[in-house]
Amino acid sequence: MPIDTRHPREIRADIRRGKLAGITAGLGQNFVQANLAVLPRDWAYDFLVFCQRNPRPCPLLEVTDVGSAEPVGVAPGADLRTDIPKYRIYKDGALADEVTDATPYWRDDLVAFLLGCSFTFEWALLEAGIRLWHVEQGRNVAMWRTSIACRPAGRLHGPMVVSMRPIAAAELSKAVTASARFPGAHGAPVHVGDPAAIGIADLARPDWGDPQEFRPGDVPVFWACGVTPQAVALASKPPFMLTHSPGHMFITDLPNSALAAI
Template sequence: MTPDEVRTQATGPTAGLAPGYAQANLIAVPEDWALDVLLFAQRNPRPCPVLDVTDTGSPRTVLAPGADLRTAIPRYRVWRDGELVDEPTDVTRYWREDLVAFLIGCSFTFETALARAGVPLRHVEQGRNVSMYRTDRQCRPARRLHGPLVVSMRLVPAELVAPATAISARMPAVHGAPVHVGDPSALGVADLARPDFGDPVEGEPGDVPMFWACGVTPQAALVASRPPFAITHAPGYMLVTDVPDSEYELAGG
Protein backbone atom coordinates (compact mmCIF):
# COMPACT_ATOMS: atom_id res chain seq x y z
CA MET A 1 0.00 0.00 0.00
CA THR A 2 1.08 3.58 -0.68
CA PRO A 3 0.75 6.19 2.09
CA ASP A 4 -2.31 7.62 0.34
CA GLU A 5 -3.91 4.18 0.08
CA VAL A 6 -3.38 3.65 3.81
CA ARG A 7 -4.88 7.07 4.55
CA THR A 8 -7.98 6.43 2.48
CA GLN A 9 -8.51 2.66 2.99
CA ALA A 10 -6.93 1.33 6.21
CA THR A 11 -9.29 0.56 9.07
CA GLY A 12 -6.93 -1.05 11.64
CA PRO A 13 -3.63 -0.30 13.37
CA THR A 14 -1.00 0.94 10.93
CA ALA A 15 2.19 -0.92 12.02
CA GLY A 16 3.72 -2.57 8.97
CA LEU A 17 1.62 -0.59 6.46
CA ALA A 18 3.33 1.49 3.73
CA PRO A 19 6.80 0.37 4.81
CA GLY A 20 9.47 3.02 4.33
CA TYR A 21 7.21 5.96 5.20
CA ALA A 22 7.23 7.74 8.54
CA GLN A 23 4.16 7.51 10.75
CA ALA A 24 2.97 10.15 13.22
CA ASN A 25 0.90 10.63 16.36
CA LEU A 26 -1.77 13.37 16.43
CA ILE A 27 -2.87 15.71 19.19
CA ALA A 28 -5.04 18.72 18.36
CA VAL A 29 -6.04 21.24 21.05
CA PRO A 30 -7.70 24.65 21.13
CA GLU A 31 -5.23 27.46 20.44
CA ASP A 32 -5.24 28.62 24.07
CA TRP A 33 -3.73 25.22 25.02
CA ALA A 34 -1.25 25.10 22.12
CA LEU A 35 1.62 26.69 24.04
CA ASP A 36 1.11 24.16 26.83
CA VAL A 37 1.36 21.25 24.36
CA LEU A 38 4.33 22.66 22.44
CA LEU A 39 6.20 23.41 25.66
CA PHE A 40 5.35 19.96 27.08
CA ALA A 41 6.85 18.50 23.89
CA GLN A 42 9.95 20.69 24.12
CA ARG A 43 10.50 19.57 27.71
CA ASN A 44 9.84 15.89 26.94
CA PRO A 45 11.52 15.31 23.58
CA ARG A 46 11.88 11.52 24.00
CA PRO A 47 8.11 10.81 24.04
CA CYS A 48 7.10 13.98 22.13
CA PRO A 49 9.42 14.74 19.17
CA VAL A 50 7.46 17.33 17.16
CA LEU A 51 7.52 16.72 13.40
CA ASP A 52 5.04 19.45 12.41
CA VAL A 53 2.53 21.91 13.87
CA THR A 54 -0.41 23.11 11.79
CA ASP A 55 -1.63 26.66 11.43
CA THR A 56 -4.66 27.36 13.65
CA GLY A 57 -7.79 25.76 12.17
CA SER A 58 -5.97 24.12 9.28
CA PRO A 59 -6.26 20.34 8.81
CA ARG A 60 -3.19 20.34 6.52
CA THR A 61 0.35 19.25 7.36
CA VAL A 62 3.58 19.54 5.42
CA LEU A 63 4.20 15.86 6.23
CA ALA A 64 1.40 14.76 3.87
CA PRO A 65 0.38 17.76 1.76
CA GLY A 66 -2.56 16.03 0.04
CA ALA A 67 -4.08 14.63 3.23
CA ASP A 68 -6.94 16.00 5.34
CA LEU A 69 -6.09 15.43 9.01
CA ARG A 70 -9.80 15.06 9.82
CA THR A 71 -10.12 11.87 7.75
CA ALA A 72 -6.58 10.56 7.05
CA ILE A 73 -6.23 8.53 10.28
CA PRO A 74 -8.08 5.18 10.60
CA ARG A 75 -9.38 5.87 14.10
CA TYR A 76 -9.47 8.94 16.33
CA ARG A 77 -10.18 9.74 19.93
CA VAL A 78 -12.22 12.77 21.01
CA TRP A 79 -11.65 14.10 24.53
CA ARG A 80 -13.66 16.49 26.73
CA ASP A 81 -12.28 17.53 30.15
CA GLY A 82 -9.83 14.62 30.02
CA GLU A 83 -12.55 12.03 29.36
CA LEU A 84 -12.66 9.94 26.19
CA VAL A 85 -16.06 10.70 24.61
CA ASP A 86 -15.85 9.16 21.14
CA GLU A 87 -13.63 6.98 18.91
CA PRO A 88 -14.77 7.90 15.40
CA THR A 89 -13.11 7.13 12.04
CA ASP A 90 -13.67 10.73 10.85
CA VAL A 91 -13.50 13.89 12.98
CA THR A 92 -14.85 16.37 10.45
CA ARG A 93 -17.89 17.10 12.63
CA TYR A 94 -15.68 17.64 15.70
CA TRP A 95 -13.15 19.92 14.00
CA ARG A 96 -12.96 23.53 15.21
CA GLU A 97 -11.50 26.68 13.71
CA ASP A 98 -9.39 27.24 16.84
CA LEU A 99 -7.61 23.85 16.79
CA VAL A 100 -3.84 23.58 16.50
CA ALA A 101 -2.65 20.08 15.55
CA PHE A 102 0.69 18.56 16.53
CA LEU A 103 2.22 15.67 14.60
CA ILE A 104 4.62 13.72 16.80
CA GLY A 105 7.12 11.06 15.73
CA CYS A 106 6.13 7.38 16.02
CA SER A 107 8.30 4.35 16.68
CA PHE A 108 6.58 2.44 13.83
CA THR A 109 8.92 4.56 11.69
CA PHE A 110 12.02 2.59 12.72
CA GLU A 111 10.34 -0.78 12.35
CA THR A 112 11.25 -1.02 8.66
CA ALA A 113 14.90 -0.60 9.61
CA LEU A 114 14.52 -3.14 12.44
CA ALA A 115 12.98 -5.68 10.04
CA ARG A 116 15.75 -5.06 7.51
CA ALA A 117 18.27 -5.95 10.24
CA GLY A 118 16.43 -9.20 10.94
CA VAL A 119 14.64 -8.09 14.12
CA PRO A 120 11.25 -9.89 14.21
CA LEU A 121 8.22 -7.63 14.76
CA ARG A 122 6.02 -9.89 16.86
CA HIS A 123 2.97 -7.57 16.84
CA VAL A 124 3.04 -7.31 13.04
CA GLU A 125 3.55 -11.10 12.66
CA GLN A 126 0.61 -11.72 15.03
CA GLY A 127 -1.62 -9.12 13.34
CA ARG A 128 -1.98 -7.17 16.57
CA ASN A 129 -1.53 -3.62 17.74
CA VAL A 130 1.75 -2.91 19.57
CA SER A 131 1.58 -3.14 23.40
CA MET A 132 1.77 0.19 25.24
CA TYR A 133 1.99 0.90 28.98
CA ARG A 134 1.60 3.84 31.33
CA THR A 135 4.79 4.00 33.43
CA ASP A 136 5.47 5.36 36.91
CA ARG A 137 7.83 7.99 35.47
CA GLN A 138 6.41 11.51 35.39
CA CYS A 139 7.09 13.79 32.45
CA ARG A 140 8.50 17.26 33.08
CA PRO A 141 5.33 19.40 33.41
CA ALA A 142 4.67 22.42 31.19
CA ARG A 143 2.15 25.08 32.26
CA ARG A 144 -1.16 23.24 32.77
CA LEU A 145 0.02 19.89 31.31
CA HIS A 146 1.45 17.02 33.31
CA GLY A 147 1.27 13.25 33.23
CA PRO A 148 3.19 9.98 33.11
CA LEU A 149 5.50 8.67 30.40
CA VAL A 150 3.86 6.07 28.14
CA VAL A 151 6.05 3.45 26.44
CA SER A 152 5.63 1.01 23.58
CA MET A 153 7.09 -2.47 24.10
CA ARG A 154 8.60 -4.94 21.67
CA LEU A 155 9.77 -8.46 22.51
CA VAL A 156 13.17 -8.90 20.90
CA PRO A 157 15.43 -11.98 20.84
CA ALA A 158 18.28 -11.29 23.29
CA GLU A 159 20.98 -11.45 20.61
CA LEU A 160 19.21 -8.67 18.67
CA VAL A 161 18.80 -6.20 21.56
CA ALA A 162 22.07 -4.43 20.71
CA PRO A 163 21.35 -3.86 17.00
CA ALA A 164 17.73 -2.87 17.78
CA THR A 165 19.07 -0.29 20.25
CA ALA A 166 21.66 1.06 17.80
CA ILE A 167 19.20 1.30 14.90
CA SER A 168 16.55 3.14 16.91
CA ALA A 169 19.16 5.39 18.55
CA ARG A 170 19.94 6.76 15.09
CA MET A 171 16.34 8.05 14.77
CA PRO A 172 15.76 10.47 17.69
CA ALA A 173 12.87 12.21 15.87
CA VAL A 174 10.84 9.01 16.13
CA HIS A 175 11.69 8.35 19.84
CA GLY A 176 15.30 7.17 19.42
CA ALA A 177 16.92 4.59 21.69
CA PRO A 178 14.86 2.58 24.18
CA VAL A 179 14.23 4.20 27.57
CA HIS A 180 14.59 0.79 29.23
CA VAL A 181 15.47 -2.79 28.34
CA GLY A 182 14.65 -5.88 30.35
CA ASP A 183 12.70 -5.31 33.56
CA PRO A 184 9.08 -4.08 33.27
CA SER A 185 8.92 -3.42 37.01
CA ALA A 186 11.68 -0.80 36.68
CA LEU A 187 9.06 1.29 34.83
CA GLY A 188 6.23 0.36 37.18
CA VAL A 189 4.70 -2.02 34.64
CA ALA A 190 3.15 -4.89 36.59
CA ASP A 191 2.04 -7.28 33.86
CA LEU A 192 3.20 -7.29 30.24
CA ALA A 193 0.15 -9.35 29.28
CA ARG A 194 -2.15 -6.47 30.27
CA PRO A 195 -1.12 -3.39 28.27
CA ASP A 196 -2.83 -0.05 28.97
CA PHE A 197 -3.15 0.61 25.23
CA GLY A 198 -3.00 -1.71 22.20
CA ASP A 199 -2.98 -5.52 22.36
CA PRO A 200 -1.02 -8.12 24.32
CA VAL A 201 1.68 -9.68 22.13
CA GLU A 202 3.19 -13.12 22.62
CA GLY A 203 6.93 -13.62 22.87
CA GLU A 204 9.19 -16.58 22.27
CA PRO A 205 11.72 -18.16 24.62
CA GLY A 206 14.75 -15.90 24.96
CA ASP A 207 12.86 -12.72 24.08
CA VAL A 208 13.69 -9.57 26.05
CA PRO A 209 11.16 -6.72 26.47
CA MET A 210 12.42 -3.43 25.04
CA PHE A 211 10.60 -0.19 25.94
CA TRP A 212 10.54 2.96 23.83
CA ALA A 213 9.08 6.37 24.73
CA CYS A 214 5.68 6.60 23.02
CA GLY A 215 3.64 9.33 21.35
CA VAL A 216 0.59 8.25 23.35
CA THR A 217 2.20 10.13 26.26
CA PRO A 218 0.21 13.32 25.39
CA GLN A 219 -3.02 11.30 25.74
CA ALA A 220 -2.02 10.29 29.27
CA ALA A 221 -1.39 14.01 29.90
CA LEU A 222 -4.93 14.81 28.67
CA VAL A 223 -6.34 12.37 31.22
CA ALA A 224 -4.18 13.79 34.02
CA SER A 225 -4.56 17.47 33.11
CA ARG A 226 -8.15 17.64 31.75
CA PRO A 227 -8.07 20.34 29.07
CA PRO A 228 -11.61 21.15 27.86
CA PHE A 229 -11.24 19.61 24.40
CA ALA A 230 -8.78 17.60 22.30
CA ILE A 231 -8.67 15.28 19.32
CA THR A 232 -5.99 12.57 19.05
CA HIS A 233 -5.38 9.45 17.00
CA ALA A 234 -6.36 6.15 18.64
CA PRO A 235 -3.20 4.42 19.94
CA GLY A 236 -1.60 2.39 17.11
CA TYR A 237 -3.83 3.98 14.44
CA MET A 238 -1.37 6.50 13.06
CA LEU A 239 -1.09 9.14 10.37
CA VAL A 240 1.00 7.60 7.59
CA THR A 241 2.99 10.48 6.09
CA ASP A 242 4.61 11.03 2.69
CA VAL A 243 8.02 11.46 4.37
CA PRO A 244 10.52 8.63 3.85
CA ASP A 245 11.81 7.05 7.09
CA SER A 246 15.34 7.94 6.03
CA GLU A 247 14.50 11.64 6.51
CA TYR A 248 14.61 11.02 10.26
CA GLU A 249 17.82 8.99 10.26
CA LEU A 250 20.95 10.75 11.46
CA ALA A 251 23.80 10.96 9.00
CA GLY A 252 26.65 8.56 9.84
CA GLY A 253 28.71 10.06 12.67
Protein backbone atom coordinates in the same frame (compact mmCIF):
# COMPACT_ATOMS: atom_id res chain seq x y z
CA MET B 1 0.26 -8.20 6.89
CA PRO B 2 -1.13 -6.93 3.54
CA ILE B 3 1.12 -4.19 2.12
CA ASP B 4 -0.17 -1.20 0.14
CA THR B 5 2.76 0.22 -1.82
CA ARG B 6 1.01 3.20 -3.42
CA HIS B 7 2.12 6.75 -2.61
CA PRO B 8 0.59 8.05 0.64
CA ARG B 9 -1.26 10.71 -1.39
CA GLU B 10 -3.35 8.01 -3.09
CA ILE B 11 -3.90 6.09 0.12
CA ARG B 12 -5.05 9.26 1.91
CA ALA B 13 -7.47 9.96 -0.97
CA ASP B 14 -9.02 6.53 -0.46
CA ILE B 15 -9.28 7.16 3.28
CA ARG B 16 -10.92 10.54 2.59
CA ARG B 17 -13.49 8.87 0.33
CA GLY B 18 -14.23 6.24 2.96
CA LYS B 19 -12.78 3.41 0.87
CA LEU B 20 -10.16 2.55 3.54
CA ALA B 21 -11.56 2.51 7.05
CA GLY B 22 -9.37 0.16 9.12
CA ILE B 23 -6.06 0.44 10.93
CA THR B 24 -3.13 1.77 8.91
CA ALA B 25 -0.51 -0.91 9.65
CA GLY B 26 0.95 -2.04 6.31
CA LEU B 27 -0.42 0.98 4.42
CA GLY B 28 2.08 3.35 2.81
CA GLN B 29 5.00 0.98 3.15
CA ASN B 30 8.19 2.79 4.19
CA PHE B 31 6.42 6.10 4.80
CA VAL B 32 6.30 7.79 8.20
CA GLN B 33 3.03 7.34 10.07
CA ALA B 34 2.15 9.82 12.80
CA ASN B 35 0.09 10.24 15.96
CA LEU B 36 -2.42 13.12 15.86
CA ALA B 37 -3.24 15.44 18.75
CA VAL B 38 -5.39 18.54 18.19
CA LEU B 39 -5.84 21.14 20.92
CA PRO B 40 -7.22 24.66 21.20
CA ARG B 41 -4.62 27.42 20.77
CA ASP B 42 -5.00 28.20 24.48
CA TRP B 43 -3.52 24.75 25.30
CA ALA B 44 -1.12 24.53 22.35
CA TYR B 45 1.65 26.51 24.05
CA ASP B 46 1.76 24.13 27.03
CA PHE B 47 1.72 21.16 24.66
CA LEU B 48 4.65 22.56 22.63
CA VAL B 49 6.73 23.09 25.77
CA PHE B 50 5.74 19.61 27.01
CA CYS B 51 6.97 18.05 23.76
CA GLN B 52 10.23 20.01 23.94
CA ARG B 53 10.80 18.78 27.49
CA ASN B 54 9.86 15.17 26.72
CA PRO B 55 11.19 14.47 23.22
CA ARG B 56 11.44 10.69 23.67
CA PRO B 57 7.67 10.08 24.13
CA CYS B 58 6.65 13.23 22.17
CA PRO B 59 8.77 13.62 19.01
CA LEU B 60 7.08 16.51 17.19
CA LEU B 61 7.03 16.15 13.40
CA GLU B 62 4.60 18.95 12.54
CA VAL B 63 2.59 21.80 14.05
CA THR B 64 -0.08 23.37 11.84
CA ASP B 65 -0.85 27.06 11.72
CA VAL B 66 -3.70 28.01 14.06
CA GLY B 67 -6.99 26.98 12.41
CA SER B 68 -5.32 25.11 9.53
CA ALA B 69 -5.84 21.38 9.02
CA GLU B 70 -3.12 21.12 6.38
CA PRO B 71 0.22 19.65 7.54
CA VAL B 72 2.28 21.64 5.03
CA GLY B 73 5.64 20.28 6.17
CA VAL B 74 5.02 16.54 5.99
CA ALA B 75 2.03 16.13 3.61
CA PRO B 76 1.14 19.24 1.61
CA GLY B 77 -2.43 19.10 0.33
CA ALA B 78 -3.57 16.64 3.00
CA ASP B 79 -6.50 17.43 5.29
CA LEU B 80 -6.15 16.24 8.88
CA ARG B 81 -9.96 16.37 9.33
CA THR B 82 -10.67 13.66 6.73
CA ASP B 83 -7.45 11.78 5.87
CA ILE B 84 -7.33 9.56 8.95
CA PRO B 85 -9.62 6.50 9.06
CA LYS B 86 -10.98 7.11 12.56
CA TYR B 87 -10.88 9.89 15.17
CA ARG B 88 -11.61 10.26 18.84
CA ILE B 89 -13.15 13.38 20.36
CA TYR B 90 -12.45 14.08 24.03
CA LYS B 91 -14.26 16.68 26.11
CA ASP B 92 -12.94 17.60 29.56
CA GLY B 93 -10.76 14.49 29.50
CA ALA B 94 -13.56 12.02 28.65
CA LEU B 95 -14.20 10.23 25.35
CA ALA B 96 -17.21 11.97 23.80
CA ASP B 97 -17.34 10.57 20.26
CA GLU B 98 -15.57 8.40 17.67
CA VAL B 99 -15.98 9.49 14.03
CA THR B 100 -14.60 8.83 10.55
CA ASP B 101 -14.76 12.51 9.54
CA ALA B 102 -13.66 15.17 12.02
CA THR B 103 -14.83 18.12 9.90
CA PRO B 104 -17.92 18.86 12.05
CA TYR B 105 -15.65 19.22 15.09
CA TRP B 106 -13.09 21.54 13.45
CA ARG B 107 -12.72 25.09 14.79
CA ASP B 108 -10.72 28.16 13.87
CA ASP B 109 -8.74 28.10 17.11
CA LEU B 110 -7.43 24.53 16.76
CA VAL B 111 -3.78 23.53 16.34
CA ALA B 112 -2.86 20.06 15.05
CA PHE B 113 0.25 18.24 16.23
CA LEU B 114 1.74 15.22 14.48
CA LEU B 115 4.10 13.06 16.53
CA GLY B 116 6.48 10.33 15.41
CA CYS B 117 5.24 6.76 15.78
CA SER B 118 6.77 3.38 16.61
CA PHE B 119 6.05 2.08 13.09
CA THR B 120 9.16 3.97 11.93
CA PHE B 121 11.60 2.43 14.37
CA GLU B 122 9.93 -0.99 14.03
CA TRP B 123 10.67 -0.72 10.33
CA ALA B 124 14.29 0.02 11.26
CA LEU B 125 14.41 -3.00 13.58
CA LEU B 126 12.95 -5.28 10.91
CA GLU B 127 15.40 -3.90 8.32
CA ALA B 128 18.19 -4.73 10.78
CA GLY B 129 17.01 -8.33 10.81
CA ILE B 130 15.36 -8.23 14.23
CA ARG B 131 12.22 -10.35 14.64
CA LEU B 132 9.22 -8.66 16.21
CA TRP B 133 6.81 -11.13 17.71
CA HIS B 134 3.73 -8.88 17.62
CA VAL B 135 4.31 -8.04 13.93
CA GLU B 136 4.67 -11.72 13.02
CA GLN B 137 1.50 -12.53 14.95
CA GLY B 138 -0.51 -9.51 13.81
CA ARG B 139 -1.00 -8.47 17.46
CA ASN B 140 -0.84 -5.06 19.10
CA VAL B 141 2.33 -4.16 21.03
CA ALA B 142 2.10 -4.12 24.86
CA MET B 143 2.12 -0.75 26.66
CA TRP B 144 2.34 0.38 30.30
CA ARG B 145 2.24 3.51 32.39
CA THR B 146 5.62 3.72 34.18
CA SER B 147 7.08 5.33 37.29
CA ILE B 148 9.17 7.59 35.01
CA ALA B 149 7.74 11.09 35.45
CA CYS B 150 7.57 13.34 32.41
CA ARG B 151 8.87 16.87 32.95
CA PRO B 152 5.71 18.94 33.45
CA ALA B 153 4.90 21.99 31.31
CA GLY B 154 2.22 24.44 32.34
CA ARG B 155 -0.98 22.47 32.97
CA LEU B 156 0.43 19.26 31.48
CA HIS B 157 2.04 16.56 33.60
CA GLY B 158 2.02 12.79 33.98
CA PRO B 159 3.97 9.54 33.76
CA MET B 160 5.74 8.27 30.66
CA VAL B 161 4.01 5.45 28.79
CA VAL B 162 6.28 2.82 27.23
CA SER B 163 5.86 0.01 24.73
CA MET B 164 7.76 -3.25 25.23
CA ARG B 165 9.18 -5.69 22.71
CA PRO B 166 10.93 -8.96 23.61
CA ILE B 167 14.36 -8.90 21.92
CA ALA B 168 16.87 -11.76 21.73
CA ALA B 169 19.85 -10.90 23.95
CA ALA B 170 22.20 -11.36 21.01
CA GLU B 171 20.27 -8.66 19.09
CA LEU B 172 20.08 -6.07 21.91
CA SER B 173 22.93 -3.94 20.66
CA LYS B 174 21.51 -3.85 17.13
CA ALA B 175 18.04 -2.99 18.48
CA VAL B 176 19.46 -0.02 20.40
CA THR B 177 21.54 1.40 17.55
CA ALA B 178 18.90 0.82 14.86
CA SER B 179 16.22 2.69 16.81
CA ALA B 180 18.60 5.39 18.14
CA ARG B 181 19.03 6.67 14.58
CA PHE B 182 15.38 7.81 14.67
CA PRO B 183 15.02 10.44 17.41
CA GLY B 184 11.90 11.62 15.53
CA ALA B 185 10.28 8.24 16.18
CA HIS B 186 11.03 7.75 19.92
CA GLY B 187 14.74 6.96 19.37
CA ALA B 188 16.69 4.50 21.50
CA PRO B 189 15.02 2.44 24.27
CA VAL B 190 14.46 4.23 27.58
CA HIS B 191 15.02 1.00 29.53
CA VAL B 192 16.33 -2.53 28.97
CA GLY B 193 15.63 -5.43 31.33
CA ASP B 194 13.98 -5.45 34.78
CA PRO B 195 10.43 -4.07 34.38
CA ALA B 196 10.10 -3.38 38.13
CA ALA B 197 12.82 -0.74 37.86
CA ILE B 198 10.40 1.47 35.91
CA GLY B 199 7.31 0.60 37.91
CA ILE B 200 5.89 -2.21 35.79
CA ALA B 201 4.47 -4.93 38.06
CA ASP B 202 3.51 -7.67 35.62
CA LEU B 203 4.74 -8.19 32.05
CA ALA B 204 1.75 -10.47 31.43
CA ARG B 205 -0.74 -7.66 32.08
CA PRO B 206 -0.17 -4.59 29.90
CA ASP B 207 -2.17 -1.40 30.46
CA TRP B 208 -2.88 -1.25 26.70
CA GLY B 209 -2.41 -3.74 23.85
CA ASP B 210 -1.66 -7.46 23.96
CA PRO B 211 0.75 -9.39 26.20
CA GLN B 212 3.86 -10.33 24.20
CA GLU B 213 5.36 -13.79 23.95
CA PHE B 214 8.95 -14.34 25.13
CA ARG B 215 11.22 -16.89 23.52
CA PRO B 216 14.13 -18.35 25.55
CA GLY B 217 16.87 -15.72 25.82
CA ASP B 218 14.57 -12.77 25.09
CA VAL B 219 14.99 -9.60 27.15
CA PRO B 220 12.20 -7.02 27.61
CA VAL B 221 13.14 -3.74 25.88
CA PHE B 222 11.13 -0.60 26.58
CA TRP B 223 10.68 2.37 24.26
CA ALA B 224 8.95 5.68 25.02
CA CYS B 225 5.45 5.50 23.57
CA GLY B 226 3.27 7.88 21.58
CA VAL B 227 0.37 7.17 23.92
CA THR B 228 2.13 9.37 26.51
CA PRO B 229 0.98 12.75 25.18
CA GLN B 230 -2.63 11.55 24.92
CA ALA B 231 -2.53 10.07 28.43
CA VAL B 232 -0.95 13.24 29.81
CA ALA B 233 -3.23 15.62 27.96
CA LEU B 234 -6.29 13.66 29.02
CA ALA B 235 -5.17 13.56 32.66
CA SER B 236 -4.95 17.35 32.43
CA LYS B 237 -8.51 17.51 31.05
CA PRO B 238 -8.39 20.09 28.28
CA PRO B 239 -11.96 21.16 27.39
CA PHE B 240 -11.50 19.81 23.85
CA MET B 241 -9.08 17.40 22.25
CA LEU B 242 -9.18 15.51 18.96
CA THR B 243 -6.90 12.52 18.28
CA HIS B 244 -6.63 9.60 15.88
CA SER B 245 -8.15 6.32 17.11
CA PRO B 246 -5.47 3.85 18.24
CA GLY B 247 -3.84 2.15 15.25
CA HIS B 248 -5.55 4.53 12.81
CA MET B 249 -2.57 6.78 12.09
CA PHE B 250 -1.91 9.67 9.71
CA ILE B 251 0.31 8.60 6.77
CA THR B 252 2.77 11.35 5.81
CA ASP B 253 4.71 11.87 2.56
CA LEU B 254 8.04 11.42 4.43
CA PRO B 255 9.92 8.20 3.76
CA ASN B 256 10.95 6.56 7.05
CA SER B 257 14.59 7.16 6.13
CA ALA B 258 13.98 10.93 6.20
CA LEU B 259 13.80 10.73 10.00
CA ALA B 260 17.24 9.13 10.34
CA ALA B 261 19.69 11.28 12.31
CA ILE B 262 22.52 9.43 10.61
